[in-house]
Amino acid sequence: MFRQGEEVIASQPTAARLFETWEKNHWNPFEISFERDHAQWQRMPEWLRARLSTVIRTFVIGEHTGLDLLSPVLAGATTESGLRFLATQVADEARHSAYMLRLVEALWGSMGSESVLLSEAWEGLSPSYRRLNEIESSLARDTLQGPGNYDSWIRQVTMFHLVTEGMLAYFGQHSLTDALERSRVLPGVKLGFLAMGRDEARHISFGMEAIRTAMDEGRRDEVLHTLTEILPLAITVDYFPDGTPGASDDDALRTRRALSTLAARRLTQIGLERPLVESVMKDVQTQADRHLGQLRASDRS
Template sequence: MTRWSTLLLDDASLAQMPELPVDHVLRHADLVTAQQPKPQALYERWEKQQWNAQAIDLEQDRLDYEKRLPRDARKALEESIATFIIGEYTGLDLLAPILTGAPEEIDHLYLGTQIADETRHTQLMLRLGEEVLGLDPDPKRMLVQAWNMCTPPHRALSRLETEIIREIQHRPSDYEAWLRTVALFHLISEGVLALVGQRAIVRSLHDIPMLPGVKAGFTAMCRDESRHVSFGLHALRQGVREGYTEAICDVIEQAAPLALRIEEGGAVEDAPEGTSMRDLGIDSLRRQLRLIGVDDVFAEHVVGLVTRPAPAEGH
C-alpha cells in the first residue's frame, strides 16, 4: 500500500493539484476524519490551505467542453456542475444559522472559515456555469437554470434543508436544533453528497488530458471538504455522547435516502466494477455514522430505506 503523505494534498498548490495521484486525493478526507481533529486544529489547517477561485484558468476547459468532450461526458459534467451550483450556494444559507448557534467559541471561529470556503466554492461554480457550460452570467438566472437541471431527490433535499434552517433560525440557542442542522449539512450534504460527487469527478478526469481547471478546482474542494466533514463529525460525536442521538438520527433518516438517490445508478469511472454513486454514498454514510458513535443497526436501517421505491416529487 502506498504510504500517505501530508506533503501531497495537504501542502499542494493549486497548480500542482491536477497532477496529484488520484488515490491520495480520494483517501484524503477519510484519513483526516479518522484522526478526529478538533476545531482548533481544523482552523489551523484552513490557515495553511488557502486557494483562489479566480486564479483558475478556464479557457482550456471551455474549449475541451465545446469541442473535445463526447456528448455523454458533456451531459454528465453539466449535471454535476448544476448540482454543485445549487449545493454550494444554498450551503451559505445553512451555515449562517449554524455559525450563530455554535455552542463554543472555537466552534464559532472555525465556522467562520467554512463560510469563507463555501463562498469560494460558490464563486468557482458560478464561473464554471458561465465560462464552461455557457449558462446565464447573472447568478440569480443561473441558479434557476441549475435548479431546473437538478433531479427530483435533490429538490426534495433542498426543501428539507429549508425546513431545518427555519428550526435553528427560530431557536438560535437551541443545541438540539443546532445538532440537527449540523447532521443535515455536514454529515449528509457535505459528507455523503458533496464529498462523493467531488471524488467521482476527480476520479473520472484524473487520466484524461482535458479540463485542467475543473480538476484543480474540485481537488481543492476535496481538501476543503475534509475539514468541513471533520468538524461535523466532531460536533455530532459530542452530541451523541451528550444524549442527542435520537434527534441526530431523525434528520439522517429523512435526508440520507434523498441524498443517496440524487445520482442513483450513475456509474463511476475507474471505480471497482459495478460501483455506483449510490454505493459510494452508502459506504461514506456507514463510515461517518460509526465515527460519531451511531451503531450499525441504524446505518443498515437507513440503507434499507434507499432500496424502497422513491416517492413521486411533491408527495
Template sequence: MTTSPDALVEGTDLAGIGAVDIDDVLDYVHRDLKRLPGYLDLYRRYLRQRWDVYELDFARDREDWTERMTEQERQAFVSISSGFHHGERQVEVELPVFMLGGSEESRIYMSSQIEDEARHTLFFDRFYREVVGLPGESIQEVLDASFHHVAETFVGPFGLLAYQADELRADPENPVLRVRYGTTYFLWIEGVLALSVMKITLSYCRDRGFLPAYYAGFTATCRDEARHVQGGMRFLRDAVDEDPALLLEIHETLRTILAINGATSRRVALEALGWTPEEVRGLMIRQLRMKLNDVGIDLAPDVEKMVARIEPELAGG
C-alpha cells in the same frame, strides 16, 4: 525522497493540486476523523490551505467542453455540477444561522467554512460562465440559468436543510435543532453526497485528461471539504458525548433523509461518466459508514436496513 500522499494533499498549493489524485484527498478526509482535530486546528489549516478562485484559468477546459466531450458527457456532467452550484450557494447563506450557537472556537472556525462555501459558489459561477457558457450579469442570473439542469434528487436534502435552518433561526442555541441540522448538512450533504460527486466527476476528468482547471479547483474544494466534514463530525460526537439522547436525533434525522432518498422518481444517468447506479450506491454507503465508524456513531437496526437500500443521489455543498 518521495512525499507521502497525505503530505502532498496537506501542503500543496493550487498550482500543484492538479497532480493530486482524488482518492488520496478522500483518504485524507478520513485520516484525521478518529482523533478529530479541534476547531482552532481546523481554522489554522484553513489559513494555510485557502486558495484563490480567480487564479484558475479555464481556457483549456472551454476547449475540452466544446470540442472533446460528447453531448451525453456534457449533459451528465452539468446535471451533477448544477446540484453543487446551487448547493454551495445555499449552504453559504444558511451557515451563519448555525454559527450563532456553539463555543467561541467553533464560531471562529465556522467563519472560515462560510468563506470556503462562498468561494465554492464563485468557483461554480466561473465554471458555468466560462466553460459551459451560461449567460448572466450577476451571480443570481447564472444560478437562474443553471437551475433547470438541477436534478430532482437535489430537492430532498436541500429542502430539508432549508427547513431545519428556519427552525434553528428561531432558536439558534437549541441542541436538538443543531444536531438535526448538523446531521443533514455535515454528515449527509457534505460527508456522503458531496464526496461521492467529487469522486465521480474528478475520476472522469482524470481518466480522460479533461477540464484541468475544474479538476484543480474542485480537488481544492474537496480538500476544504475534509475540514468541513471533520469539523462537522467533531460537532456531532461532542453533542452525543454531552447528551447521549441526542444520538436518537441523529437516527431520526437519518430516517427522514433516507425516506426522502428512496422517494425520488427520476434517476440521474451517470453511465456517460463511467458509473453504474450500483457503483454509485456502493460509493455512498461506503462514505456514510466510514464517517459513522470513525466517530463511533452506531445506527439503529431499521436505519441500517435503509442505508443498504440507498438510491443514487447527487448534489453537494
C-alpha cells in the same frame, strides 16, 4: 486525494486545529485558468457533456445553499473555537460559490444573472436532491427561529456536515476529480474541485466532532432521527426520470452503492456501534426502495 481527506477526518482534529490548517491552505478561485477547459468542453461528446453538466448543477446549487444556510450554524456555535472555525467555513463557501460561477461561464457561456443560473440549475436536479434541499432549508429555519436550541442546531449540523458535505459533496468532488485525472481533461475544473475537496475535509471533521459531542451529551436520538429521514434520499440522488439526458439506472445504482458504503463509514466515525450501523442502513435501504417505487410510479403516470 480521497485517501488524504479520509485521513484528516479519521484523525478527529479539534476546531482549533482546523482553524490553524485553514490559515495554511488558502486558494484563489480567480487565479485558476479555464482556457484549456473551454476548448476541451466544446470537443466532448454530447452524452459526456450532459453527464458532467448534471454534476455541475448540483454543485452550483450546493455551494450557493451552503453559503446561504450556514449562518444559523454559525450563530448557534457552542464554543469559541467552533465559532472561529465556522467563520472560516463561511469564507470557504463564498470562495466555492465564486469558483462555480467562473466555471459555469467558462464552460457554458454567460447565463445572465446569477438568479437565472440558479433557476436553471434547480430544474436540472434529481427529485431526491430537490427534496433534500427542501429539508435542509426547513432545518435552517428551525435553527434560526429557535436561537440557542441545541437540538435544532445539531439536527442541522447532522444534515449539513455529515450528509450534504460528508457524503454528497465529498463523493461528488472525488468522483469527478478521479475521472478527470484518468481522462486528462478539464484541468481548471480538476484543480478547483481538488481545492474544494481539501476544504470539505475540514468542514466534515468539524461536524463529525460536533455530532460525537452531542451524542455524548444525550442527543443520539436527534442525530438518528435526522439520519433515518434523509439518508434514503441521499443515496438515491442519482436517480432521474426516464429519458433524462446523461442519466442512467446503472450509474444511479453505482452511486447508491458507493454512497451507502460512505454512509456506513460516517455512522461508524461518529461512534455508533456496528450492529446499530447495520440496523440503520438496513432500514435506510428499505425506505430508499420505497421512495424509488413512488418516483417510478409518478414517472409512469
